Amino acid sequence: GAVVSQHPSWVICKSGTSVKIECRSLDFQATTMFWYRQFPKQSLMLMATSNEGSKATYEQGVEKDKFLINHASLTLSTLTVTSAHPEDSSFYICSAREGLQDEFFGPGTRLTVL
């Protein structure tokens, strides 16, 4: 199957700082990338959808100024959590899809905000 990588795999930061998470499709062109958040013992919650070269579409309740998404190329999308607070601590997972093919997930990034 297709491979999606995420970096970093975990990050600990102080409250008020910004954190950038990268998502890369390694062996295919990701025309669409998705960002999810998963709290402990819960399912994945879609945060936003981004198409290469376009602005991301955010789900209801997700602040676009807080979660900045950039999808500048067909293999890279970034999620920046700005002015992070403890309630932003979560497991962030990206996924990527080429056209309407299957969606493949990255390994996730554990964010802990102190």
Added chain:
Amino acid sequence: TQLLEQSPQFLSIQEGENLTVYCNSSSVFSSLQWYRQEPGEGPVLLVTVVTGGEVKKLKRLTFQFGDARKDSSLHITAAQPGDTGLYLCAGASYGGSQGNLIFGKGTKLSVKP
């Protein structure tokens, strides 16, 4: 709003037992995916079913898509401790502009040796 109801939410069984996980919706999906997720990792795609009534087998796992493409099931035969994990169903509907997946809440399976 499309919803996927997944059941049971938790399942703890002994090695060798059979089990079935269900995924139901009132909406029609273009396709449905089943994923397995280990703690601290991203979901891994197990199978995609597309055609109503379709049955796919992956070793001891059998996946079925309902005739009306509104529901799906995952049956595991002779479960093993290695099957332990979170199983997620996700429906895709490409009638909208985004075509994003709708996830069920997951079934946490624990298989005891």
